[in-house]
Amino acid sequence: MTYRAPDPPTPCFTFDAVRGRVARGTVIAAALLMALNLSAAAWLLFDHYGFVTRAWARRSFALRPEVWGTALVWLLLPLSVAFLVRAVARARRNASPAVDRALARHGDPVHVAREVEREVAAASETFGDVTLTAHWLLHERPLGVDLVRVEEIAWVYARDTDHRVNGIKVAATRGVAVHTRSAPYDAVALALPCSADDRPRLFAGLADRAPWCLLGYSADRADRWARDRAGLLAAIDRSADASRSAAGATASDRPG
Numbered sequence: 423m424t425y426r427a428p429d430p431p432t433p434c435f436t437f438d439a440v441r442g443r444v445a446r447g448t449v450i451a452a453a454l455l456m457a458l459n460l461s462a463a464a465w466l467l468f469d470h471y472g473f474v475t476r477a478w479a480r481r482s483f484a485l486r487p488e489v490w491g492t493a494l495v496w497l498l499l500p501l502s503v504a505f506l507v508r509a510v511a512r513a514r515r516n517a518s519p520a521v522d523r524a525l526a527r528h529g530d531p532v533h534v535a536r537e538v539e540r541e542v543a544a545a546s547e548t549f550g551d552v553t554l555t556a557h558w559l560l561h562e563r564p565l566g567v568d569l570v571r572v573e574e575i576a577w578v579y580a581r582d583t584d585h586r587v588n589g590i591k592v593a594a595t596r597g598v599a600v601h602t603r604s605a606p607y608d609a610v611a612l613a614l615p616c617s618a619d620d621r622p623r624l625f626a627g628l629a630d631r632a633p634w635c636l637l638g639y640s641a642d643r644a645d646r647w648a649r650d651r652a653g654l655l656a657a658i659d660r661s662a663d664a665s666r667s668a669a670g671a672t673a674s675d676r677p678g
Contacts, residue, residue, distance in 0.1 A: 435542040435553075437535040440567055441521050445513040447564050452506040459502040462495045520566040527606075528571060538569070547627050549620040552598075554627045559600070561614050568612055570602060572631050576658055577601040577647065579639035580621055581613065598624060599639075601647065603655055634662035 512518065525531035541555035553560040559575065561568040581599040596618050599611035616624055625637055636643065636658065646654050 434539075436539055437521060437525070437567075438516060440562060441518040442513075442516045443562075444518040444521055444565055444567070445509070445516060448518070449506070449509045449513050451565065452502070452509040456502040456506050459495065459499050463499055466495055518566075524567050524569045528569065534569075547623070549616055549624045552614050552616060552620075552624065554624065554631070556631065559628075561612075568614070570600065570607065570612065572628070574602040574604065575600060575628065575632050575635045576603050576655060577611075577636040577643070578625065578628055579637070581611075581639075596621070603658075608651070634658050 522531050525534045528534045538555070538558050538560065541558060542553060542560070544555075546553050546555045548554075551562050553562075554572075557572050559568075559570040559572060578598060578600050581597045583595040583597070596616060598614045598616045598621060600607060600614060601611045602608055628635060629637060636654075643654075
């Protein structure tokens, strides 16, 4: 009889793991910031430009950019050290205010976190760093998380950004823009990374879960969103009511 090793357990998404990852990323960012600050301070310590020596010889420290730059570097040094110490302390506690703020935007953070975790474990679709569940759209960032209720989504469209150097296109970023009914993503869209291959799948998932939302970009739609958002949202509400009514009628027609 051939021995077969058991399949590895399916990784389970938890916000505690997200908090730990974000906290560790914050420590790395704080360490890089402090290293940059220390490098600048050490470079200025040798009086590279000689303006400190000349000013001391004249007994006159004019308000020159070099003087202000030196003062700023030394003033920021204790702040960068304090930032690193606080980041390390939060990492030890597995705490992340950025993640907690994203959860608190939708209610009690503990309740919201457990609800999202249950839906991710039960049934979800993944598109790179973006996860879509029955009621939530989740995006994990290096230093945070974006969380949107599907029922709040009003308008979704593709957004591509070309990166150019001296007028020559060197790279392109593919993504999706999401506008919600209210803040924080009403006026300024939430930008989600999404490959060209994953975008149709994401649009199909949103069309299935939120058939009322607007899919696709047009200049007329953008102008109306900017000028008459209330009227456009009213039309979306009517579409949502019609979708719910049709779903209820379909369910009632099914045999018991």
